[in-house]
Amino acid sequence: MLRNTGEDKMIKGFILSLQFFSRIPININIDFNERNIRYSIFFLPLIGGIIGALGGLVYYFLSPYNKLIASFLSLLTTTVLTGGLHIDGLSDTFDGFMSNRDREKILEIMKDSRIGTFGVLSIVLVMLFKFILIYSIDNLPLALILSFANSRIVAAITISYKKNARPGGLGDLFHKANPKNLVVGSGIIYSFILVLLDLKYLIPLLINLLAGEYMSYVSYKKIQGLTGDVYGAIIELGDVISLLGFWGVMLWI
Numbered sequence: 001m002l003r004n005t006g007e008d009k010m011i012k013g014f015i016l017s018l019q020f021f022s023r024i025p026i027n028i029n030i031d032f033n034e035r036n037i038r039y040s041i042f043f044l045p046l047i048g049g050i051i052g053a054l055g056g057l058v059y060y061f062l063s064p065y066n067k068l069i070a071s072f073l074s075l076l077t078t079t080v081l082t083g084g085l086h087i088d089g090l091s092d093t094f095d096g097f098m099s100n101r102d103r104e105k106i107l108e109i110m111k112d113s114r115i116g117t118f119g120v121l122s123i124v125l126v127m128l129f130k131f132i133l134i135y136s137i138d139n140l141p142l143a144l145i146l147s148f149a150n151s152r153i154v155a156a157i158t159i160s161y162k163k164n165a166r167p168g169g170l171g172d173l174f175h176k177a178n179p180k181n182l183v184v185g186s187g188i189i190y191s192f193i194l195v196l197l198d199l200k201y202l203i204p205l206l207i208n209l210l211a212g213e214y215m216s217y218v219s220y221k222k223i224q225g226l227t228g229d230v231y232g233a234i235i236e237l238g239d240v241i242s243l244l245g246f247w248g249v250m251l252w253i
Contacts, residue, residue, distance in 0.1 A: 013039020014046075021047045021152075023083040034177045041160070041179035042186045045153040048235075051081045052148030056141030059134065071135040074144070075127070089232020090126060091119030096222070096229075103223050107166060110229050126236055133243040143246035146194070150205045151238025153190055154212040155231050156183045162216050165225030174228070200253050204245030211241045 016030045017040035030036055055078035062070035079087070096110035098118040109116070137143045160180045164172040194201045215234050219226045 009035065009039050010042075012036050013041075014043045016040040017043040017047050018050075021085070022051055022081050024050070024081065034173075037174055037177040038179045038182060041156050041174065041177065042182040044156045045149040045186060045190050048148035048150075048152035049145050051078050052145035053141070054078070054081060055148075056144040059144070060141050063140070067135060071131055074134055074140075075131050078144070078148070079127075086232035086235040087123055087127075089229040090122050090236040091115050092229040093233035094122035095119040097218065106223055107227070110227065126240055130240050130243065133240065133247055137243065137247050138250050142197075143243060143250070146197075146201060147204065147239055147242035147246060149190065150208045150242040151235045153183075153187055153205070154208050154238050155235045156186065157209075158212055158216055158226060158234055159183075159231060163220070163225040164227065165219070165223040165230075166227045169227055171226060171228030171231055174231075200249050201246075203249050203253075204242045207245045208238050208242045212238065 012030050013036055015026055015028050016032070016036045018024050018026050019030065020032075020040065021044060055074040058077045059070045059074035062073060092110045092112075092115075095112075095116040095118050096106040099106060099109055099116075101109065134140060134144065156179070159171070159174050160178075160183045162175075164175045166172060191202070191205070194205060212234055215230070215237065216226060219230045
């Protein structure tokens, strides 16, 4: 049984992060409480890196035979491993934000389980672009690992420091866990790893951070804060933006 030492808090946070943000089967009962949620956010970039690594592994073994099939199965692997959690947030966000309604109506649309035209378009275009980027990038496994980590450190920062728009929602629960200090530590560790790998790998992260700020700005204008759906959209769009950044870095630098 796990006790409440500092080490055990980290272990519980890691397991909860795996259980909530991925579909990697971990059959250990972890309480979904504020403390464990707080520590789970610390590990969010690592979970992204693990998902990216498994997708990259599929690509690595299959690409010598057929890059198109390898790219598709890599994308499929990462999508299955997230369980469509962030894609759902992406579609809900686009359905709401593109409706051009007032704040309350937008929040109502985002909460609706049905998917609209803009939601479908967002999924199709994001997944198609992600597939194209996976197919186009040299040294894909590393770019995929770091892109999935980039999008999730940006989401972790957003969860920690941005205002929540829907009290009582799942996004509010993560925000109220107050993971700020842990996220700062996670960001420092991750940035140090990027520097050790190659300074140029900081460029896609910086682009992703700027995109996350812009997306937060739009969300503030639309609904005066962010929700769990917007966090999902930030992750999905962040994956694409970071992969695009790595494509540019590896092509021109």
